[in-house]
Amino acid sequence: MSTLKSLTDLIGAQALGDHLTAAVHDLIDREQLDCAEAYQRITDAADAGDPAVLAATRQTWVRRDDVDPEEAPARRLYVLERTPTGVFVAFVDVDRAADDTDDGQYANVVPELLPYNDHSSGAELPVEELEMYRLEAWEPFEHLLPTVGGIGNVRPQTGAGS
Incomplete structure (x- = not known):
């Protein structure tokens, strides 16, 4: 495919x-x-x-099987924002053994990036880093819009006091 x-x-x-x-x-x-x-x-x-073409906000990327975890320590990345120079990502599901805050001894995230591993502010990475990952999920903003079918249920007002 x-x-x-x-x-x-x-x-x-x-x-x-x-x-x-x-x-x-x-x-x-x-x-x-x-x-x-x-x-x-x-x-x-x-x-x-x-990824230079594909990377976009609201995507989840998963480390490819052929990539050494030492090179790409986060198993999953969620793209918080695409910028002209790269991507802001949150580390998701860093390691099965990681604790709830993902900063425990099993987190496998390089120490200088740990302060950004809070799943909201993210860490900025060059878009080329996504070459070690494959796109797993993408939630485009179009999926958040109300359906057209719901709009048909609204009756237009025909005059004052209607």
Whole structure:
């Protein structure tokens, strides 16, 4: 299964299309490419699983099996925010043996990042760090919007005092 197919299954065609179209427009602005070339580059990079294209807020990334835990000590990362220079992540499920605050002896997080391991403020990492991880879950903001079906139940007002 291609990465684009699995991403479509994960978040839906509309949300994926919106995400990739935003990346295309950003690439066009940065590199002054024509639209067709920009779409080709972005879709090729997305299909290859390039985190520079895929990384977004509200994603969970899991360390790949072929990556040494010494190189990527956190097993799961939750992207709190995508920035122009990288990603702010919270460490999730750092280690089975870690205590409730994830700062115990089994936490496996480098000491200088432990103060950021509070699941809310996060630690800033370069987006390239996500190459050691695979995208596991993605909750695009579109999933938080009310459904159109619920709007049909509202009756418009027809005049004063109605």
